Amino acid sequence: MSDLNEYKCPACGAPIHYDITKESMTCHFCNSTFDLEYIKSHIIIPVDEKLSDFDWVERSRYVWEPYEPDGLEEFTCPSCGGTIVTKAFYATAKCPFCRNYVIISSDLDGDIRPDKVIPFKVPSNVFLEKYTEYISEFKNVPREFRSKDVQKKIVGCFIPVWRYSCTYRPEEQFDISVNHYPILANDADICEEVFYSLLPFEYSDSEDFSESYIAGFSASRYIIGAENAMKSTDSVLQAIYNEESGVKAISNKTEAEKPLDTGRKMDRLLKVGLNKYIQNRKLSYYLVPVWLLDITYNGEKFTYAMNGQTGKMRVDNVPKKSKAAVWTWLIYPLLQALLIACAYLAVKRMGMGVIILILVLAFFISVFNYYFTKSMRKKLSEKRVYFKSGRFEEQKVWSINDFMIRH
Numbered sequence: 001m002s003d004l005n006e007y008k009c010p011a012c013g014a015p016i017h018y019d020i021t022k023e024s025m026t027c028h029f030c031n032s033t034f035d036l037e038y039i040k041s042h043i044i045i046p047v048d049e050k051l052s053d054f055d056w057v058e059r060s061r062y063v064w065e066p067y068e069p070d071g072l073e074e075f076t077c078p079s080c081g082g083t084i085v086t087k088a089f090y091a092t093a094k095c096p097f098c099r100n101y102v103i104i105s106s107d108l109d110g111d112i113r114p115d116k117v118i119p120f121k122v123p124s125n126v127f128l129e130k131y132t133e134y135i136s137e138f139k140n141v142p143r144e145f146r147s148k149d150v151q152k153k154i155v156g157c158f159i160p161v162w163r164y165s166c167t168y169r170p171e172e173q174f175d176i177s178v179n180h181y182p183i184l185a186n187d188a189d190i191c192e193e194v195f196y197s198l199l200p201f202e203y204s205d206s207e208d209f210s211e212s213y214i215a216g217f218s219a220s221r222y223i224i225g226a227e228n229a230m231k232s233t234d235s236v237l238q239a240i241y242n243e244e245s246g247v248k249a250i251s252n253k254t255e256a257e258k259p260l261d262t263g264r265k266m267d268r269l270l271k272v273g274l275n276k277y278i279q280n281r282k283l284s285y286y287l288v289p290v291w292l293l294d295i296t297y298n299g300e301k302f303t304y305a306m307n308g309q310t311g312k313m314r315v316d317n318v319p320k321k322s323k324a325a326v327w328t329w330l331i332y333p334l335l336q337a338l339l340i341a342c343a344y345l346a347v348k349r350m351g352m353g354v355i356i357l358i359l360v361l362a363f364f365i366s367v368f369n370y371y372f373t374k375s376m377r378k379k380l381s382e383k384r385v386y387f388k389s390g391r392f393e394e395q396k397v398w399s400i401n402d403f404m405i406r407h
Ligand SMILES: [Zn+2]
Pocket: 009, 010, 011, 012, 013, 014, 027, 028, 029, 030, 031, 032
Protein backbone atom coordinates (compact mmCIF):
# COMPACT_ATOMS: atom_id res chain seq x y z
CA MET A 1 0.00 0.00 0.00
CA SER A 2 1.26 3.43 -0.84
CA ASP A 3 1.12 6.47 1.40
CA LEU A 4 0.56 9.87 -0.10
CA ASN A 5 2.09 13.00 1.28
CA GLU A 6 1.30 16.55 0.50
CA TYR A 7 3.10 19.37 2.22
CA LYS A 8 0.51 21.87 3.44
CA CYS A 9 1.07 25.54 4.19
CA PRO A 10 1.02 26.06 7.99
CA ALA A 11 -0.60 29.48 7.41
CA CYS A 12 -3.43 28.69 4.99
CA GLY A 13 -3.48 24.97 4.33
CA ALA A 14 -2.75 25.16 0.59
CA PRO A 15 -0.04 22.90 -0.86
CA ILE A 16 3.52 24.23 -0.61
CA HIS A 17 6.36 23.61 -3.05
CA TYR A 18 10.13 23.82 -3.05
CA ASP A 19 11.04 27.27 -4.36
CA ILE A 20 14.29 27.20 -6.37
CA THR A 21 15.30 30.85 -6.10
CA LYS A 22 14.42 31.19 -2.40
CA GLU A 23 15.79 27.72 -1.59
CA SER A 24 12.86 27.24 0.75
CA MET A 25 9.25 26.06 0.75
CA THR A 26 6.72 28.54 -0.64
CA CYS A 27 2.94 28.69 -0.69
CA HIS A 28 1.69 29.99 -4.04
CA PHE A 29 -1.65 30.77 -2.46
CA CYS A 30 -0.72 33.10 0.40
CA ASN A 31 2.94 33.70 -0.59
CA SER A 32 4.29 32.55 2.78
CA THR A 33 7.83 31.18 2.80
CA PHE A 34 9.17 28.58 5.22
CA ASP A 35 12.76 27.46 5.46
CA LEU A 36 13.50 23.78 5.12
CA GLU A 37 14.59 23.32 8.71
CA TYR A 38 11.22 24.63 9.90
CA ILE A 39 9.41 22.22 7.57
CA LYS A 40 11.57 19.30 8.66
CA SER A 41 10.97 19.97 12.33
CA HIS A 42 7.33 21.13 12.28
CA ILE A 43 5.68 19.11 9.58
CA ILE A 44 6.31 15.69 10.94
CA ILE A 45 6.07 13.14 8.24
CA PRO A 46 6.69 9.66 9.56
CA VAL A 47 9.79 8.41 7.80
CA ASP A 48 10.81 4.83 7.74
CA GLU A 49 14.53 5.53 7.98
CA LYS A 50 17.17 3.18 6.72
CA LEU A 51 19.38 1.44 9.24
CA SER A 52 22.39 3.56 10.06
CA ASP A 53 24.76 0.90 8.74
CA PHE A 54 22.75 0.31 5.58
CA ASP A 55 25.00 -0.61 2.69
CA TRP A 56 23.66 -0.90 -0.87
CA VAL A 57 26.43 -3.28 -1.89
CA GLU A 58 25.77 -5.73 0.92
CA ARG A 59 22.02 -5.42 0.72
CA SER A 60 21.73 -5.32 -3.07
CA ARG A 61 20.29 -8.83 -3.24
CA TYR A 62 17.61 -8.14 -0.67
CA VAL A 63 16.34 -4.68 -1.47
CA TRP A 64 13.49 -4.07 -3.82
CA GLU A 65 14.07 -5.06 -7.41
CA PRO A 66 11.38 -3.95 -9.83
CA TYR A 67 9.03 -6.65 -10.95
CA GLU A 68 6.33 -4.74 -12.78
CA PRO A 69 7.76 -1.43 -13.94
CA ASP A 70 4.91 -0.81 -16.39
CA GLY A 71 2.09 -1.31 -13.89
CA LEU A 72 -0.31 1.43 -12.84
CA GLU A 73 -1.20 2.63 -9.35
CA GLU A 74 -4.30 4.46 -8.20
CA PHE A 75 -4.53 6.99 -5.38
CA THR A 76 -7.03 9.38 -3.91
CA CYS A 77 -5.85 13.00 -3.94
CA PRO A 78 -5.52 14.27 -0.34
CA SER A 79 -6.51 17.78 -1.45
CA CYS A 80 -9.60 17.30 -3.61
CA GLY A 81 -10.51 13.61 -3.31
CA GLY A 82 -10.07 13.02 -7.04
CA THR A 83 -8.58 9.81 -8.38
CA ILE A 84 -4.95 9.92 -9.48
CA VAL A 85 -3.71 7.15 -11.75
CA THR A 86 0.02 6.98 -12.28
CA LYS A 87 2.73 4.61 -13.45
CA ALA A 88 4.02 2.43 -10.64
CA PHE A 89 7.57 3.86 -10.75
CA TYR A 90 6.57 7.49 -10.20
CA ALA A 91 7.45 8.76 -6.75
CA THR A 92 5.33 11.87 -7.23
CA ALA A 93 2.07 12.38 -9.08
CA LYS A 94 0.15 15.38 -10.35
CA CYS A 95 -3.54 15.41 -9.56
CA PRO A 96 -5.41 15.92 -12.87
CA PHE A 97 -8.20 17.79 -11.07
CA CYS A 98 -6.50 20.24 -8.70
CA ARG A 99 -3.06 20.14 -10.46
CA ASN A 100 -1.21 19.63 -7.16
CA TYR A 101 1.77 17.36 -6.85
CA VAL A 102 1.60 14.66 -4.21
CA ILE A 103 4.52 12.58 -3.00
CA ILE A 104 4.15 8.82 -2.94
CA SER A 105 6.22 8.17 0.16
CA SER A 106 6.30 4.39 -0.16
CA ASP A 107 8.55 4.83 -3.20
CA LEU A 108 11.05 6.84 -1.20
CA ASP A 109 11.02 5.21 2.22
CA GLY A 110 12.79 2.49 4.09
CA ASP A 111 15.39 0.52 2.21
CA ILE A 112 14.74 2.25 -1.09
CA ARG A 113 15.05 5.77 0.31
CA PRO A 114 17.56 7.79 -1.75
CA ASP A 115 20.78 8.63 0.09
CA LYS A 116 21.19 12.08 -1.38
CA VAL A 117 19.35 14.62 -3.49
CA ILE A 118 20.73 17.47 -5.59
CA PRO A 119 18.15 20.29 -5.33
CA PHE A 120 17.19 22.37 -8.35
CA LYS A 121 19.42 25.46 -8.62
CA VAL A 122 18.33 26.85 -11.99
CA PRO A 123 14.65 27.82 -12.33
CA SER A 124 12.49 26.82 -15.32
CA ASN A 125 12.41 30.34 -16.81
CA VAL A 126 16.17 30.08 -17.45
CA PHE A 127 15.51 26.88 -19.38
CA LEU A 128 12.72 28.58 -21.33
CA GLU A 129 15.00 31.56 -22.12
CA LYS A 130 17.80 29.33 -23.38
CA TYR A 131 15.37 27.26 -25.39
CA THR A 132 13.74 30.37 -26.91
CA GLU A 133 17.15 31.75 -27.81
CA TYR A 134 18.03 28.50 -29.55
CA ILE A 135 14.72 28.24 -31.42
CA SER A 136 14.86 31.87 -32.55
CA GLU A 137 17.94 31.07 -34.66
CA PHE A 138 15.64 29.40 -37.17
CA LYS A 139 12.82 30.49 -39.45
CA ASN A 140 9.76 28.42 -40.37
CA VAL A 141 9.77 26.51 -37.09
CA PRO A 142 6.51 24.55 -36.62
CA ARG A 143 4.06 26.07 -34.17
CA GLU A 144 4.57 23.16 -31.76
CA PHE A 145 8.10 24.42 -31.08
CA ARG A 146 7.31 28.08 -30.41
CA SER A 147 8.05 29.09 -26.85
CA LYS A 148 4.48 30.16 -26.07
CA ASP A 149 3.22 26.67 -26.84
CA VAL A 150 5.97 24.78 -25.04
CA GLN A 151 5.91 26.67 -21.74
CA LYS A 152 3.37 24.35 -20.16
CA LYS A 153 5.15 21.24 -21.39
CA ILE A 154 8.36 21.88 -19.43
CA VAL A 155 8.65 19.40 -16.57
CA GLY A 156 11.04 19.52 -13.62
CA CYS A 157 12.10 15.93 -13.00
CA PHE A 158 14.18 14.22 -10.36
CA ILE A 159 16.00 11.37 -12.08
CA PRO A 160 17.15 8.37 -10.00
CA VAL A 161 20.85 7.62 -10.40
CA TRP A 162 23.24 5.09 -8.89
CA ARG A 163 26.76 6.31 -8.20
CA TYR A 164 29.12 3.39 -8.41
CA SER A 165 32.81 2.97 -7.63
CA CYS A 166 34.78 -0.27 -7.87
CA THR A 167 38.07 -1.76 -8.99
CA TYR A 168 38.51 -4.69 -11.35
CA ARG A 169 41.79 -6.44 -10.60
CA PRO A 170 42.22 -9.86 -12.17
CA GLU A 171 46.01 -9.62 -12.09
CA GLU A 172 48.45 -7.96 -9.73
CA GLN A 173 50.17 -5.72 -12.27
CA PHE A 174 47.21 -3.95 -13.90
CA ASP A 175 43.74 -2.90 -12.78
CA ILE A 176 40.98 -0.53 -13.83
CA SER A 177 38.56 1.35 -11.61
CA VAL A 178 35.49 3.47 -12.02
CA ASN A 179 35.09 6.40 -9.70
CA HIS A 180 31.59 7.65 -8.92
CA TYR A 181 30.24 6.47 -12.25
CA PRO A 182 26.58 7.60 -12.54
CA ILE A 183 24.26 4.83 -13.71
CA LEU A 184 20.86 5.98 -14.94
CA ALA A 185 18.43 4.00 -12.81
CA ASN A 186 15.21 4.75 -14.70
CA ASP A 187 15.23 5.28 -18.44
CA ALA A 188 11.44 5.48 -18.81
CA ASP A 189 11.26 9.29 -18.83
CA ILE A 190 14.69 10.21 -20.11
CA CYS A 191 16.73 8.23 -22.61
CA GLU A 192 20.36 7.42 -21.85
CA GLU A 193 21.73 9.63 -24.61
CA VAL A 194 19.92 12.68 -23.21
CA PHE A 195 20.90 11.97 -19.61
CA TYR A 196 24.58 11.35 -20.34
CA SER A 197 24.82 14.62 -22.32
CA LEU A 198 23.72 16.56 -19.23
CA LEU A 199 26.63 15.41 -17.08
CA PRO A 200 28.44 16.31 -14.92
CA PHE A 201 26.52 17.04 -11.74
CA GLU A 202 28.25 18.66 -8.78
CA TYR A 203 27.75 15.97 -6.15
CA SER A 204 29.52 18.01 -3.49
CA ASP A 205 26.45 20.27 -3.47
CA SER A 206 24.05 17.44 -2.71
CA GLU A 207 21.91 17.24 0.41
CA ASP A 208 20.77 14.37 2.58
CA PHE A 209 17.55 13.21 1.03
CA SER A 210 14.39 14.92 2.23
CA GLU A 211 11.02 14.89 0.52
CA SER A 212 10.75 18.66 0.83
CA TYR A 213 13.28 19.16 -2.00
CA ILE A 214 11.08 17.28 -4.46
CA ALA A 215 7.73 18.79 -3.41
CA GLY A 216 6.15 20.26 -6.56
CA PHE A 217 8.33 18.33 -9.03
CA SER A 218 8.02 15.09 -10.90
CA ALA A 219 10.14 12.29 -9.45
CA SER A 220 10.55 8.61 -10.08
CA ARG A 221 12.17 5.75 -8.24
CA TYR A 222 14.74 3.36 -9.68
CA ILE A 223 13.58 0.57 -11.97
CA ILE A 224 17.09 -0.76 -12.51
CA GLY A 225 17.94 -2.28 -9.13
CA ALA A 226 21.24 -2.04 -7.26
CA GLU A 227 22.35 -5.54 -8.15
CA ASN A 228 21.66 -5.16 -11.86
CA ALA A 229 23.28 -1.74 -12.00
CA MET A 230 26.51 -3.10 -10.47
CA LYS A 231 26.52 -6.34 -12.44
CA SER A 232 26.17 -4.65 -15.82
CA THR A 233 28.91 -2.14 -14.99
CA ASP A 234 31.20 -4.92 -13.73
CA SER A 235 30.92 -6.81 -16.99
CA VAL A 236 31.56 -3.66 -19.03
CA LEU A 237 34.72 -3.10 -16.98
CA GLN A 238 35.78 -6.68 -17.55
CA ALA A 239 35.20 -6.40 -21.27
CA ILE A 240 37.24 -3.17 -21.42
CA TYR A 241 40.01 -4.77 -19.39
CA ASN A 242 40.10 -7.82 -21.62
CA GLU A 243 40.16 -5.71 -24.71
CA GLU A 244 43.07 -3.68 -23.40
CA SER A 245 45.15 -6.52 -21.96
CA GLY A 246 43.62 -10.00 -21.98
CA VAL A 247 42.72 -10.27 -25.62
CA LYS A 248 46.25 -9.30 -26.55
CA ALA A 249 47.49 -12.24 -24.51
CA ILE A 250 45.10 -14.61 -26.25
CA SER A 251 46.19 -13.52 -29.70
CA ASN A 252 49.71 -14.67 -28.77
CA LYS A 253 48.47 -18.20 -28.24
CA THR A 254 48.85 -21.03 -30.75
CA GLU A 255 46.97 -21.03 -34.03
CA ALA A 256 44.85 -23.99 -32.88
CA GLU A 257 43.26 -21.89 -30.18
CA LYS A 258 42.82 -18.87 -32.39
CA PRO A 259 39.83 -19.41 -34.67
CA LEU A 260 37.33 -17.88 -32.30
CA ASP A 261 35.47 -14.87 -33.54
CA THR A 262 35.62 -11.84 -31.30
CA GLY A 263 32.07 -12.33 -30.00
CA ARG A 264 32.75 -15.86 -28.81
CA LYS A 265 36.10 -14.84 -27.42
CA MET A 266 34.33 -12.18 -25.36
CA ASP A 267 31.71 -14.67 -24.20
CA ARG A 268 34.40 -17.00 -22.97
CA LEU A 269 36.19 -14.20 -21.15
CA LEU A 270 33.00 -13.02 -19.50
CA LYS A 271 32.36 -16.43 -18.03
CA VAL A 272 35.44 -16.11 -15.83
CA GLY A 273 34.18 -15.56 -12.27
CA LEU A 274 33.63 -11.83 -12.17
CA ASN A 275 32.86 -11.20 -8.51
CA LYS A 276 36.20 -12.64 -7.47
CA TYR A 277 38.08 -9.78 -9.10
CA ILE A 278 35.84 -6.85 -8.24
CA GLN A 279 37.01 -4.94 -5.19
CA ASN A 280 36.15 -1.81 -3.18
CA ARG A 281 32.58 -1.63 -4.32
CA LYS A 282 30.73 1.50 -3.25
CA LEU A 283 27.21 2.34 -4.27
CA SER A 284 24.91 5.22 -3.40
CA TYR A 285 21.51 6.31 -4.60
CA TYR A 286 20.84 9.88 -5.74
CA LEU A 287 18.04 11.94 -7.19
CA VAL A 288 19.32 14.56 -9.65
CA PRO A 289 17.37 17.53 -11.13
CA VAL A 290 16.63 17.85 -14.86
CA TRP A 291 14.35 20.19 -16.82
CA LEU A 292 12.75 18.20 -19.59
CA LEU A 293 10.79 19.24 -22.68
CA ASP A 294 9.45 16.59 -25.05
CA ILE A 295 7.72 17.70 -28.25
CA THR A 296 6.05 15.27 -30.63
CA TYR A 297 5.83 16.44 -34.23
CA ASN A 298 4.69 14.31 -37.18
CA GLY A 299 4.95 11.24 -34.96
CA GLU A 300 8.56 11.95 -34.03
CA LYS A 301 9.81 12.85 -30.54
CA PHE A 302 12.16 15.77 -29.98
CA THR A 303 13.80 16.27 -26.58
CA TYR A 304 15.30 19.42 -25.09
CA ALA A 305 16.76 19.18 -21.61
CA MET A 306 18.76 21.14 -19.07
CA ASN A 307 20.82 20.09 -16.08
CA GLY A 308 18.75 21.60 -13.23
CA GLN A 309 21.85 22.22 -11.14
CA THR A 310 24.41 23.64 -13.60
CA GLY A 311 22.18 24.94 -16.43
CA LYS A 312 23.93 22.85 -19.10
CA MET A 313 21.67 22.45 -22.15
CA ARG A 314 21.09 19.51 -24.45
CA VAL A 315 19.06 20.00 -27.63
CA ASP A 316 17.69 18.04 -30.54
CA ASN A 317 17.57 19.46 -34.02
CA VAL A 318 14.39 21.33 -34.92
CA PRO A 319 12.24 20.22 -37.84
CA LYS A 320 11.42 22.71 -40.55
CA LYS A 321 7.72 23.36 -41.05
CA SER A 322 6.70 20.61 -43.43
CA LYS A 323 5.70 21.46 -47.01
CA ALA A 324 2.68 19.23 -46.52
CA ALA A 325 1.30 21.85 -44.13
CA VAL A 326 1.70 24.60 -46.75
CA TRP A 327 0.02 22.36 -49.30
CA THR A 328 -2.95 21.65 -47.07
CA TRP A 329 -3.50 25.16 -45.82
CA LEU A 330 -2.78 27.10 -49.00
CA ILE A 331 -2.81 25.17 -52.24
CA TYR A 332 -5.67 22.79 -51.56
CA PRO A 333 -8.24 25.50 -50.61
CA LEU A 334 -7.04 27.52 -53.61
CA LEU A 335 -7.82 24.63 -55.96
CA GLN A 336 -11.23 24.17 -54.34
CA ALA A 337 -12.04 27.87 -54.69
CA LEU A 338 -11.06 27.75 -58.36
CA LEU A 339 -13.35 24.81 -58.91
CA ILE A 340 -16.32 26.53 -57.27
CA ALA A 341 -15.70 29.70 -59.29
CA CYS A 342 -15.66 27.72 -62.55
CA ALA A 343 -18.89 25.95 -61.65
CA TYR A 344 -20.54 29.28 -60.77
CA LEU A 345 -19.51 30.87 -64.07
CA ALA A 346 -20.69 27.86 -66.03
CA VAL A 347 -24.11 27.94 -64.38
CA LYS A 348 -24.45 31.68 -65.04
CA ARG A 349 -23.60 31.41 -68.75
CA MET A 350 -25.36 28.21 -69.70
CA GLY A 351 -28.49 28.37 -67.59
CA MET A 352 -30.12 25.85 -65.25
CA GLY A 353 -30.24 23.01 -67.78
CA VAL A 354 -26.65 21.94 -67.36
CA ILE A 355 -26.47 22.36 -63.59
CA ILE A 356 -26.83 18.66 -62.98
CA LEU A 357 -24.08 17.87 -65.44
CA ILE A 358 -21.80 20.46 -63.79
CA LEU A 359 -22.57 19.11 -60.31
CA VAL A 360 -21.72 15.59 -61.35
CA LEU A 361 -18.52 16.86 -62.94
CA ALA A 362 -17.67 18.89 -59.82
CA PHE A 363 -18.20 15.86 -57.67
CA PHE A 364 -15.74 13.81 -59.68
CA ILE A 365 -13.19 16.61 -59.74
CA SER A 366 -13.49 16.92 -55.95
CA VAL A 367 -12.91 13.22 -55.49
CA PHE A 368 -9.86 13.40 -57.77
CA ASN A 369 -8.65 16.49 -55.89
CA TYR A 370 -9.03 14.69 -52.55
CA TYR A 371 -6.93 11.69 -53.54
CA PHE A 372 -4.37 13.78 -55.38
CA THR A 373 -3.91 15.99 -52.30
CA LYS A 374 -3.65 12.97 -50.06
CA SER A 375 -0.86 11.43 -52.12
CA MET A 376 0.90 14.81 -52.38
CA ARG A 377 0.75 15.25 -48.61
CA LYS A 378 2.22 11.82 -48.09
CA LYS A 379 5.05 12.46 -50.52
CA LEU A 380 5.82 15.86 -49.03
CA SER A 381 5.74 14.80 -45.38
CA GLU A 382 8.20 12.00 -46.06
CA LYS A 383 10.78 14.60 -47.03
CA ARG A 384 11.63 15.97 -43.60
CA VAL A 385 14.07 18.81 -43.24
CA TYR A 386 15.78 19.69 -39.96
CA PHE A 387 17.56 22.75 -38.73
CA LYS A 388 21.11 21.98 -37.74
CA SER A 389 22.02 23.20 -34.32
CA GLY A 390 25.40 24.80 -34.91
CA ARG A 391 26.02 25.80 -31.32
CA PHE A 392 25.32 22.38 -29.91
CA GLU A 393 26.72 20.27 -32.71
CA GLU A 394 29.55 18.79 -30.67
CA GLN A 395 27.54 17.80 -27.65
CA LYS A 396 29.49 15.30 -25.66
CA VAL A 397 27.71 12.21 -24.42
CA TRP A 398 29.59 11.08 -21.30
CA SER A 399 30.49 7.44 -21.04
CA ILE A 400 32.06 5.04 -18.57
CA ASN A 401 35.46 6.02 -19.97
CA ASP A 402 35.13 9.46 -18.42
CA PHE A 403 34.98 7.88 -14.95
CA MET A 404 37.70 5.30 -15.41
CA ILE A 405 41.14 5.13 -13.85
CA ARG A 406 43.83 2.74 -15.11
CA HIS A 407 46.69 1.62 -12.91
ZN1 LIG B 1 -0.37 29.51 2.36
